Amino acid sequence: MSMSRRQFLIGISISGGPELERLGFGKEHLSELVLSLAHAVLRSDDNTGLVYGGDPRPGGFTRQLFDLALSEQAPPSDAALEPLRRIYSYLAWPYYLTLTRQDEARMIDACHLLRVRPRDAGFPEIADDCDRRQPMEPPGALIASRCLTRMRELATYGGHPTLEDGPAPPMRARILLGGKPSGYASFMPGLFEEFLISRAPPNDRPAIPVFVIGAFGGAAGQLADALLDEGQGEDPLTMKFQLEQEAAAGRQGLEQLIGGYAAYSHLTKLEDCYLEHRYQMLRAAVRSLRDAITGDDTRTLDNGLTPAENRTLLRSRDRIEIRRLLVRGLQRLSES
Numbered sequence: 340m341s342m343s344r345r346q347f348l349i350g351i352s353i354s355g356g357p358e359l360e361r362l363g364f365g366k367e368h369l370s371e372l373v374l375s376l377a378h379a380v381l382r383s384d385d386n387t388g389l390v391y392g393g394d395p396r397p398g399g400f401t402r403q404l405f406d407l408a409l410s411e412q413a414p415p416s417d418a419a420l421e422p423l424r425r426i427y428s429y430l431a432w433p434y435y436l437t438l439t440r441q442d443e444a445r446m447i448d449a450c451h452l453l454r455v456r457p458r459d460a461g462f463p464e465i466a467d468d469c470d471r472r473q474p475m476e477p478p479g480a481l482i483a484s485r486c487l488t489r490m491r492e493l494a495t496y497g498g499h500p501t502l503e504d505g506p507a508p509p510m511r512a513r514i515l516l517g518g519k520p521s522g523y524a525s526f527m528p529g530l531f532e533e534f535l536i537s538r539a540p541p542n543d544r545p546a547i548p549v550f551v552i553g554a555f556g557g558a559a560g561q562l563a564d565a566l567l568d569e570g571q572g573e574d575p576l577t578m579k580f581q582l583e584q585e586a587a588a589g590r591q592g593l594e595q596l597i598g599g600y601a602a603y604s605h606l607t608k609l610e611d612c613y614l615e616h617r618y619q620m621l622r623a624a625v626r627s628l629r630d631a632i633t634g635d636d637t638r639t640l641d642n643g644l645t646p647a648e649n650r651t652l653l654r655s656r657d658r659i660e661i662r663r664l665l666v667r668g669l670q671r672l673s674e675s
Contacts (some may be wrong), residue, residue: 340535340610346386346387346388346508347384347386347387347388347511347615347673348387348388348389348390348427348509348510348511348514348515349380349387349388349389349390349510349511349512349513349514349669350389350390350391350392350494350495350510350512350533350537350547351373351376351377351389351390351400351404351513351514352392352514352515352516352518352529352533352559353369353373353512353514353515353516353517353518354393354400354402354517354518354519354529354530354557355369355517355519355557356590356654357520357521357556357557358555358556358557358560361556362471362554362555363656364554364556366554367556368555368658369516369517370400370403371658372516372658372661372662373400373516373612374403375404375658375662376514376561376661376662377389377404377407377671378407379662379665379666380669381407381425383666383669383670383673384473384673386425387425387427387673388424388425388426389426389427390426390427390429390494390510391404391426391427391428391429391494392428392429392430392431392490392491392494393428393430394430394434394435394437400451401428401430403500404426404428404450405426405428405442405445405449405450407426407576407665411629418660419575424448424449424450424451425449425450425573426449426450426451427450427451427453427494427507428446428450428451428452428453429452429453429455429456429490429493429494429499430452430453430455430490431436431455431483431486431487431489431490432454432455432456432457432465432469432482432483432486432610433470433471433479433483433486435452435454435455436468436470437487438452441569451501451502451507453493453499453501453507454467455486455489455490455493455499457469457482457486459486459489459493459499460482460485460486460489461489461607461608462477462486462606464483464486465482467664471483471588476603476606477602477603477606477607478599478603480524480592480595480596480599481596481600481603481607483524483530484524484526484596485607487524487525487529487532487659488525489530489617491529491532491533491536492536493507494510495509495510495513495533495536495537495540496509496510496536496540496544497509497510501595501616505538510537510547510669511547511548512547512548512549512550512642512669512672513533513534513537513547513548513549513550514549514550514572514665515530515533515534515549515550515552515558515559515562516551516552516553516554516555516557516559517555517556517557517558517559518530518557518558518559519557519558520557520558520560520561520575520584521581521584521585521588521590522585522588522590522592524592525560525596526578526593526596526597526614526617527581527617527618527621528558528561528581529558530557530559530562531558531562531576531621532617534549534551534562534621534624534625535617535620535621535624537549538625538627538628539620539623539624539639546641548640548641548642548643548668548672549568549628549642550644550652550664550665550668551563551566551652551653552652552653552654552655552661553653553654554654554656554661561575561576562625563653563654565623565625565653566625566628566629566632566653567629567632567633567650567653568633574622576618576621576625577618577622577638578614578615578618578624580607581593582597596613600614631646632646632649632650632653633646633650634646642666642668643668643669643670643671643672643675644667644671648668651664652664652665
């Protein structure tokens with residue numbers, strides 16, 4: 340892909356959380372807002388695209404974004420150029436195994452489908468189409484968790500090969516809302532990890548601007564509480580809290596995942612302190628952004644919004660106001 344066609348990519352991190360009904364929302368409200376935001380992003384500029392990482396289950400956000408990509412696809416203004424695919428859809432093992440050939444054929448002209456395979460996460464001995472239910476070492480749950488982490492890194496930093504256009508571009512900003520605060524498939528809630536990867540990148544990479552919407556609760560709501568220093572009770576940004584929460588719900592997935600990590604850490608090539616260190620980095624990234632959000636209201640932060648505008652976005656329940664603030668921030672980012 341030539342530099343003139345380098346896309347300005349916006350990530351959307353979302354899943355339905357368990358608090359929607361208590362907060363006065365339904366999943367349809369979340370879907371309406373996400374599609375409204377996606378429409379705004381795709382219609383802002385022909386060179387702007389979306390990044391989403393999820394599974395292609397029927398009725399899920401991946402399918403909705405597929406349909407949106409098809410409806411928004413337009414030919415390029417330069418007849419010599421191929422149409423730009425507007426959506427980069429990352430699918431991690433084993434979730435991409437449910438994607439049918441019919442789905443892939445339908446989306447090929449409008450969407451990049453990027454599979455993150457076990458080999459991409461450091462497990463070259465595991466076949467791309469391996470059934471996670473069959474016995475394997477390390478356990479399938481641990482491999483799936485590492486694939487999810489690698490998917491989030493590649494979606495954020497770019498570099499994953501596309502079918503014919505070279506490496507995928509990096510993300511320029513990320514929108515976070517909803518998200519499972521428990522019952523997730525990795526070592527921390529997915530939105531926590533996506534916030535961490537965005538705000539604490541390795542190797543002197545610049546931090547990725549984030550827009551956190553807290554009104555829909557879930558993991559994004561917990562991040563909003565932490566960024567506004569309004570959390571009550573025990574800090575959810577700790578492994579201790581996460582383990583206690585899972586145990587109280589009668590779930591053992593996280594405990595088993597940690598046990599599997601300890602048993603197979605020599606295969607994952609990660610140090611023993613890796614897991615706790617990730618939570619420490621998450622808390623540090625939240626503190627850093629919190630200091631900026633509670634700071635001088637006359638300056639603009641790296642997401643294009645002032646501290647006051649960010650505080651409004653963190654708490655607003657007004658979908659029109661949320662969309663207006665996001666469009667404002669993204670416009671300022673694209674012009675900078």
